[in-house]
């Protein structure tokens with residue numbers, strides 16, 4: 001075999017062109033043979049089909065058709081977030097333009113741990129992070145692999161500002177990554193307040209902040225703007241006021257709801273976001289980016305000094321003194337992909353209006369689905385949607401039936417619905433993130449559920 005061509009350099013584009021044609025053909029053919037939003041047959045069937053298609057993954061001699069074979073197999077066996085019946089998670093269909101930009105990021109392969117690996121990419125990252133931080137009313141932002149890493153960094157910055165006795169207070173509605181980050185960082189066990197209404201109750205928070213035993217240890221309160229299970233927004237202004245009164249630090253996890261910032265119609269629901277010390281944003285949710293596209297925005301850029309780190313081969317003091325940007329403190333990672341390129345391309349291609357229109361569309365789809373459920377004689381709606389998540393269940397069904405219908409639809413590969421427990425009952429969760437979904441798709445989704453419901 002001759003030496004395989006490279007993706008960059010003078011021959012990169014010519015080498016990539018036919019390979020891209022192969023990828024696009026295989027994506028198309030794979031999706032056609034899948035037919036629905038998910039491969040049919042469940043885990044054993046999918047694993048067997050994949051193993052059969054792939055064969056020996058490390059053969060003695062290479063296989064020139066591996067690209068076609070593997071892309072086809074992956075597309076055939078994928079959960080396709082662009083299918084209107086793929087609605088389980090905050091798993092968005094990426095925009096074509098963002099995905100194309102991501103190819104350029106892979107081809108150029110800048111690494112954002114030192115300026116000499118990413119001269120323009122690091123400058124672009126500065127532009128984009130400042131712009132997105134300003135959109136949220138904060139000063140600066142770090143790029144992360146998603147909401148989980150952003151929440152971890154938020155607690156790390158809080159611990160560095162207030163010391164290791166720092167206690168996390170959050171609602172039971174908070175993302176699981178927050179208590180997990182407290183564990184990872186060696187913080188005291190978090191205080192998790194029950195959230196029977198789905199959002200953090202300011203009265204319960206007030207009690208928690210005023211009835212702490214002994215000399216008050218420092219506290220970071222984590223509120224959520226867009227809960228994972230129901231897309232609810234905690235009462236941010238009231239929580240922010242309590243934090244200010246009681247000297248608590250405030251983190252807001254807006255991994256989901258942060259996308260509302262693009263919409264003139266929906267942005268006011270995030271009032272109070274700009275008062276947080278740190279805010280998690282995540283554009284691979286309500287931002288139509290291929291993963292990963294997370295951010296942690298900070299109010300006080302001085303907080304980021306805690307992440308400063310020295311490694312002579314990356315940020316030698318004399319290089320920094322001579323004007324080479326010191327990038328190592330912008331992440332806990334070392335080698336780091338320029339995820340910012342696809343974000344930048346999306347922001348500039350669509351503008352705030354274009355992105356806001358996508359946000360408005362998916363919120364409108366959620367309202368329409370809720371109306372269909374309300375009008376349906378055999379379905380129950382949990383509550384009118386706040387963002388683009390709709391919880392519903394067949395009237396009078398048991399939790400076991402709800403779970404069974406969901407698994408049946410998954411196994412048949414006909415619909416991908418999520419599950420969420422609210423009010424002590426299990427609900428189907430439809431997280432609508434596809435702006436191309438049509439009203440008829442939503443009607444068909446309810447028919448699928450009805451058709452799988454035992455009579």
Ligand SMILES: Cc1ncc(COP(=O)(O)O)c(C=O)c1O
Pocket residue numbers: 090145146147148149151175177224226227228253254255256282294
């Ligand atoms: C509110 C919230 N925060 C954080 C996360 C974690 O984000 P990621 O999966 O990108 O790490 C999620 C994921 O769904 C989420 O819903």
